Amino acid sequence: MNSMWRDYDPGDFFDELMHSKYQPRHFSFKLLDYFKGMQNNAFKQRVKEAELEMLERGITFTVYSDAGNIDRAWPFDVIPRAIQKREWQRTEKGLIQRISALNQFIQDIYNEGNIIKEGIMPADVVYKSKGYRPQCQGMTPPHGVWANICGSDLVRDQDGTLYVLEDNLRVPSGVSYMLENRKTTKRVFPELFRLINISPIDAYPERLADMLASLRPDLANPTIALLTPGVYNSAYYEHAFLAQQAGLTLLEGADLLVGEDDYVYMKTIHGLERVDVIYRRIDDDFIDPEVFRPDSMLGVPGIMRAWRSGKVAIANAPGCGVADDKVIYAFVPDMIRYYLGEEPILENVPTWLCRKQEELEHVLEHLAELVVKPANESGGYGMLVGPHATDEKVEEFRELLKENPENYIAQPTLNLSVSPTSCGDSIAPRHVDLRPFILSGKNNYVTPGGLTRVALVEGSLVVNSSQGGGSKDTWIVDEEAVKENE
Amino acid sequence: MMLSRVGERVFWLARYLERVENTARLVNVYTSLLMDLPEQKEINWFTLATIFDAKDDYFERYDRVNEYDIMYFLLADPTYSGSLSNSILALRENARTSIDVLPEILWEQVNELHLLVKGELSSIGNRRRRQKLLLTIAEKCQCVWGIIANHMSRNFAYDFLQSGKFLERVDMTSRILEMTSILVSETRNEEMRQHEGILWATLLKSLSAQQMYIQINEYSLKASKVLRFLITDNRFPRSLSFALNALGNYLNYLPRADLVISRQQSILAEIQAYDEKHTPAESIQIMMDELQLKLNELNADITANWFYPDFSVA
Numbered sequence: 043m044n045s046m047w048r049d050y051d052p053g054d055f056f057d058e059l060m061h062s063k064y065q066p067r068h069f070s071f072k073l074l075d076y077f078k079g080m081q082n083n084a085f086k087q088r089v090k091e092a093e094l095e096m097l098e099r100g101i102t103f104t105v106y107s108d109a110g111n112i113d114r115a116w117p118f119d120v121i122p123r124a125i126q127k128r129e130w131q132r133t134e135k136g137l138i139q140r141i142s143a144l145n146q147f148i149q150d151i152y153n154e155g156n157i158i159k160e161g162i163m164p165a166d167v168v169y170k171s172k173g174y175r176p177q178c179q180g181m182t183p184p185h186g187v188w189a190n191i192c193g194s195d196l197v198r199d200q201d202g203t204l205y206v207l208e209d210n211l212r213v214p215s216g217v218s219y220m221l222e223n224r225k226t227t228k229r230v231f232p233e234l235f236r237l238i239n240i241s242p243i244d245a246y247p248e249r250l251a252d253m254l255a256s257l258r259p260d261l262a263n264p265t266i267a268l269l270t271p272g273v274y275n276s277a278y279y280e281h282a283f284l285a286q287q288a289g290l291t292l293l294e295g296a297d298l299l300v301g302e303d304d305y306v307y308m309k310t311i312h313g314l315e316r317v318d319v320i321y322r323r324i325d326d327d328f329i330d331p332e333v334f335r336p337d338s339m340l341g342v343p344g345i346m347r348a349w350r351s352g353k354v355a356i357a358n359a360p361g362c363g364v365a366d367d368k369v370i371y372a373f374v375p376d377m378i379r380y381y382l383g384e385e386p387i388l389e390n391v392p393t394w395l396c397r398k399q400e401e402l403e404h405v406l407e408h409l410a411e412l413v414v415k416p417a418n419e420s421g422g423y424g425m426l427v428g429p430h431a432t433d434e435k436v437e438e439f440r441e442l443l444k445e446n447p448e449n450y451i452a453q454p455t456l457n458l459s460v461s462p463t464s465c466g467d468s469i470a471p472r473h474v475d476l477r478p479f480i481l482s483g484k485n486n487y488v489t490p491g492g493l494t495r496v497a498l499v500e501g502s503l504v505v506n507s508s509q510g511g512g513s514k515d516t517w518i519v520d521e522e523a524v525k526e527n528e
Numbered sequence: 529m530m531l532s533r534v535g536e537r538v539f540w541l542a543r544y545l546e547r548v549e550n551t552a553r554l555v556n557v558y559t560s561l562l563m564d565l566p567e568q569k570e571i572n573w574f575t576l577a578t579i580f581d582a583k584d585d586y587f588e589r590y591d592r593v594n595e596y597d598i599m600y601f602l603l604a605d606p607t608y609s610g611s612l613s614n615s616i617l618a619l620r621e622n623a624r625t626s627i628d629v630l631p632e633i634l635w636e637q638v639n640e641l642h643l644l645v646k647g648e649l650s651s652i653g654n655r656r657r658r659q660k661l662l663l664t665i666a667e668k669c670q671c672v673w674g675i676i677a678n679h680m681s682r683n684f685a686y687d688f689l690q691s692g693k694f695l696e697r698v699d700m701t702s703r704i705l706e707m708t709s710i711l712v713s714e715t716r717n718e719e720m721r722q723h724e725g726i727l728w729a730t731l732l733k734s735l736s737a738q739q740m741y742i743q744i745n746e747y748s749l750k751a752s753k754v755l756r757f758l759i760t761d762n763r764f765p766r767s768l769s770f771a772l773n774a775l776g777n778y779l780n781y782l783p784r785a786d787l788v789i790s791r792q793q794s795i796l797a798e799i800q801a802y803d804e805k806h807t808p809a810e811s812i813q814i815m816m817d818e819l820q821l822k823l824n825e826l827n828a829d830i831t832a833n834w835f836y837p838d839f840s841v842a
Contacts, residue, residue: 100624100639265529273625285628292628297533299839309532311684311834312783 044078044085050462052471056202058123058461069126069519072237074462077121077469089464092120092230101222103276103507117512118223120230123461123474123494127241127520133196133204133478134488136387139378141192141480144209144365146381148188152178152361162380163373167397170448171367172418173212175326177333177346178361184257187482189365190357191250191321193217193492196476197391198459205391205456207475209371212363213323217246217479218280220493221287223515241490241518246479247287249487254290254319256484257355264318264355267291267308269298271324271340276508281323290321300344306354319355320345326360357483368451369395369417392454396447405452406443409436412452414443427503429455458503461514463496473497475505476516491516530684534626536835538685541622542692548615548641549669550700552662554579555602557734559655564726573598579707580610596653603658604649612665616645631679634672641668687781691830694775699823701768702816704734705758709812712751728754735766752804755812759802768819772796779830788829795822 051063059070066074077085093115102113125133150157151168158165168174193214195207224243228235251266258264268290270281285292297308298317307314322329328338333346348354364370372393375386394401394412405412414426426439443450460471478492494514495505505511558576574593577586582601585608590597603612623630623638645665651657673693680686708731712724728749732738737758745753761767765774776792779785799819807815 097643098640099636273621278624282624282627286632290628291529291531292534293531294533297531309839311530311532311535313837314839315529 044080044082046082046085046464046467046469047078047462048468050469050471052460054200055457055471055473056198056200056459057471058125058198058459058474060462067124067126069521070124073122073124073234073517073519076231076234076237077462085464088230089120092118092226095226095229096222099222100279101219102279116219116222117498117507118226119463119472119496119498119512119514120227121462121464121469122227122234122515122517123476123496124517124519125476125491127518127522129204130241130490130518132387136206137194137478137480137488138486139382139384139387140194140206140209140374141189141482141486143378143381144192144211144374145187145189145482147377148359148362148365149182149186150381151364152181152188157377157380160380162376163370166448167367167369167373168364171364171370173326173361173363173365173367175361175364178359181350181359181361183359184259184355185482185484188359188362190253190257190359190482192480192482193477194480196388196478196492197456200457200459202459204388206374206388207391208368209366209374210477211358211366212325213358214477214479215277215280215323216477216493216495217489218283219513220477220479220489220491220516221246222283223493223513227515238517239520241520243490246489247284247289249481250284250321251288251290253481253483253485253487254288254321254355254357257357258318259484261318265291265316266319266321267293267317269293269295269320269322269324269342271295271328275323277323284321291317293317293320295324295338295340295342298342298345300342300348304344304348304351304353306342306345306348317354319357321357326363329356329360367417368415369397369448372451391456394452396443396450396452401452402443402447406440409440409443409452411455413455414439414450414452417449417451427455430503455503458497461494461496463498463512463514465498465500470500472500473503473505474514490518530629530688532835532837534629535684535688536831537622537626538629539688539692539830539835541619541626542689543696544615544619544622545669545672546693546696547700548612548619549666550697551602551612551615552665552669553736554700554704554734555599556659556662556666557730559659560733561726561730565723575707575711576602578710579703581703582608582610585610599652599658603652613645613649616642626685629683629685631675633679634675637668637672637675641665641672644668682781684782687778688834690778691775691782694771694778695823695827695830697766697771698768698775699820701735701758701766701771702819702823704731705755705768706813706816706820709809709816713810713813724751725749731758737764737766740764751809755809756802756804760800768799769796772799782834784833788826788833791822791826791829795819795826 052060059074060066096118097115101116103116147157157163158168189211191214193210193216195210196204197207198204221244254266255264268281268285270278270292272294282292293308298306300306306317308317324340327335329341330343330346331338331341332343346360349356372395375390378384378386394405396402396405410428412428416424426435428436458473461474462469463472474494474496476492476494479489481487494516496512496514497503497505498512499510573595576598577583586601601608605611620638620642623635627635648661651661676689708727711727728751729738731754732741741757758767760769762769764770772795776789776796779788779792
C-alpha cells in the first residue's frame with residue numbers, strides 16, 4: 043500500500059469515500075484501490091502533471107489584493123469525490139423540486155403575492171429583502187421561470203444527511219471548473235475511466251444553449267449572448283469558457299445598446315445586430331444604470347425597458363436574487379408544501395430566524411456554537427462561525443444581532459463531511475461541499491454531480507476559492523452498470 | 529456576425545503575434561551579425577533600438593549602451609511598452625478577451641508562450657540561453673499560426689487575424705529595410721566596405737528570406753537585387769509587395785471595405801512602382817519613413833471603419 047495513505051483517518055467525520063478508517067464505501071472501493079496501489083512517486087508525478095495542465099491551459103481565477111489583481115491557477119485536488127448513482131437520483135429530484143418551488147415563489151411575489159396574502163410568509167421578509175426589485179412587479183418571464191441557472195450548495199453532516207445550504211440564484215459560478223476538473227482527470231488518470239462507470243458531464247454547454255434558446259419560443263434561431271463584466275471579473279475565465287463551449291457571443295456592456303424600438307443591439311462590424319437572449323453574469327445592481335445603480339459602467343442603459351417589453355430575454359431574470367436571501371431561505375420547505383403540495387425531498391439546514399424573539403434568545407445564548415449569516419451576502423463574507431471565532435468577534439455579532447435581528451439567521455455548526463485529499467506528503471481528510479448546477483427553462487436539467495469544493499487547510503470549513511479552497515472532480519458512480527471490458 | 533470589439537482584439541492579437549516573432553528573429557540574427565563584424569562604431573547594439581524607433585525611450589532609462597542593457601530593454605523591460613515581454617502580455621490579453629472566437633488550443637499555446645517567457649526572461653544576459661529562448665519563442669508563434677491555419681474557419685475573425693498579421697509584417701519589413709539602408713549609407717570606411725555583403729545577408733536572414741532569395745538569385749548578394757526582392761517580389765510572403773497584396777485580399781472579405789481598400793491600393797501601387805535606378809539604396813530610408821506613416825493612416829482607417837464606427841441608431 044502507498045505509504046501516503048498509512049495514517050489516513052477520518053475520525054468522527056462522515057467520509058465521502060470511507061465507512062471507517064480501513065473500510066472503503068462499496069462504490070469507492072475500486073477508486074481507492076487504484077490510488078492506494080500507486081507508488082508514492084508515481085502519484086506525486088501525476089499531481090504535478092495535473093497542476094501543469096491547469097496552469098498551461100490558463101485555468102485561473104482572479105484574486106483581488108492591494109498589490110493588484112493576480113491570476114492564480116485553479117487549485118485542483120486529483121483524488122475524486124464519488125457519489126453513488128442511487129443517492130444522486132434522489133438528490134436530483136430534490137433539486138428540481140426545490141427550484142420549481144423557488145421559481146413559483148418569485149413569480150408569485152412579483153405578481154399576486156398569494157403566499158403573503160395567505161400568511162405563509164410575512165410581507166416584510168419579502169419586500170424589505172435587499173434582493174427584492176419593485177421594478178420587476180407585474181413581470182412574467184418565459185415559462186414563468188426566473189432563476190434559469192442555479193448553483194445550490196449541498197453539504198453533508200456528521201450522520202451523512204445531505205442538506206441544502208444555499209440556493210445561489212443570482213449569478214452562480216463554478217460550472218466551468220467542474221468541466222475542467224473532469225477534463226484534467228481524464229488526461230491525468232485515463233485508466234480510471236476503464237475501471238469505473240462514471241456519468242459523463244460534458245453535455246452541460248449544449249444543455250445551457252438549449253435552455254437559453256427555449257427562453258424565446260417565438261424565434262427559431264434566437265441570437266444568444268453572454269454578458270460579462272469583463273476581463274477583471276474573478277469569473278472571467280468561466281464566462282469566456284462557457285461562451286466558447288456553448289457557442290454564445292461573449293459581450294461586455296459597451297458592446298450593447300438599446301434602440302428607440304426597445305430592442306437590444308450589439309455593435310458589429312456590419313453595424314447593429316439584434317440580441318434576443320442574454321445570459322448575464324452581472325449582478326442586478328449593475329445591469330441597467332437607468333434603473334439601478336446610475337454609476338454602473340458595466341451594464342446597458344435601457345435593458346430593463348427591453349426586458350419588460352419582452353424584446354429580450356434575460357437569464358437569470360432581474361429580481362430573482364430575492365430568493366437568495368438567507369431569511370427567505372428558511373421558508374423554502376414551506377414554499378415546497380405551498381406551491382407543490384409535496385414534502386421536501388432535500389432538507390434545509392435547521393435555521394433559527396433571529397427576527398423571532400424566542401429564536402433570537404436561543405441564538406444569543408448559544409452564539410459561540412452557531413454559524414450566523416447576514417441575509418444578503420455571498421462567498422462566505424460577513425458571517426460568524428462561532429466555534430472558530432475569537433471572543434471579541436462573538437461579542438461583535440451579539441451587538442449586530444440585537445441591533446438588527448431581522449437581518450440575520452443562525453444555523454448549527456455542521457460537521458461537514460470529509461474526503462481524502464492530497465496534502466503534500468500524505469493523504470488527509472478535508473472538508474467538502476458540493477455545488478450542482480440546475481438549468482430551468484422549458485425543461486429542467488441537473489448536472490450529474492457538480493463542483494466539489496474542498497477546504498485545503500486542516501480543520502477549515504471554508505471552501506471558497508477566494509479564501510483558500512480547492513476543488514475536486516465529482517463522480518456519480520453507477521455500480522449496477524458493468525464496464526464491458528471487466 | 530463579428531463584434532466590433534472582438535474584431536479589434538483579434539486584429540491586435542495578430543499584430544502582436546507577428547511582432548513577437550519578428551522581434552525574436554531579428555534580435556537573434558543581429559546578435560550573430562555583431563559576432564561577425566569587427567568592433568567599430570557604426571554598427572553596434574544600439575542599432576537594434578533605432579530599428580524600433582526607441583532611441584528616446586532607451587535614454588530615458590539607461591545612460592550607456594551595452595549588450596545587456598539593450599537586450600533587457602528590448603526583451604524584458606516592463607516599463608517600455610514595446611518590449612517583447614510586454615508584447616507577449618498584450619498578445620495574451622487580446623487572446624483572453626476574444627477567446628470565444630478562437631480555437632481552444634490557440635489560447636493554450638499563447639498561455640504556454642507567456643509562461644515560458646515569464647520563467648526564462650532572467651536568462652537573457654547569457655547569449656546561448658537567450659538565443660535558445662528566442663528560437664523557442666519564434667517556434668511557438670509559428671505553432672499558433674499553424675493552429676489558425678488548420679483549425680479556424682475562414683470567417684471574419686480569420687480575416688482580421690490575417691489583416692493584422694500582414695499589416696504588422698509590412699511595418700516590420702519596412703523598418704528592417706530602413707535600418708539596413710542607413711547602415712549602408714553610413715559605413716563609408718574601407719574596412720566596413722568589405723563587410724557589406726554580410727549586411728545584406730543579415731537583412732535577408734532577419735526576414736528569413738535568405739534561402740528563397742538564393743533560389744532565384746543564386747549567390748549574388750547585390751544591394752539592388754536584395755532590395756528589389758524584398759520590396760517587389762510577389763511570391764515571397766515577407767516582401768512588401770506580397771504582404772500588402774495579401775492585406776488587401778483579406779480586407780476585401782470584410783463588409784464595407786471600399787474606403788480602406790482604396791488606401792491600401794494606393795500604398796501598394798507606390799511600392800510596386802519601386803525602381804532601384806530612381807531610388808538608390810541610400811534613399812530607401814525616406815521611402816520607408818513615408819511608408820510607415822501611410823501604414824499608420826491605414827491602421828486608423830481600419831479602426832474607424834470596423835472597430836469604432838458611428839453606431840447611432842437608424
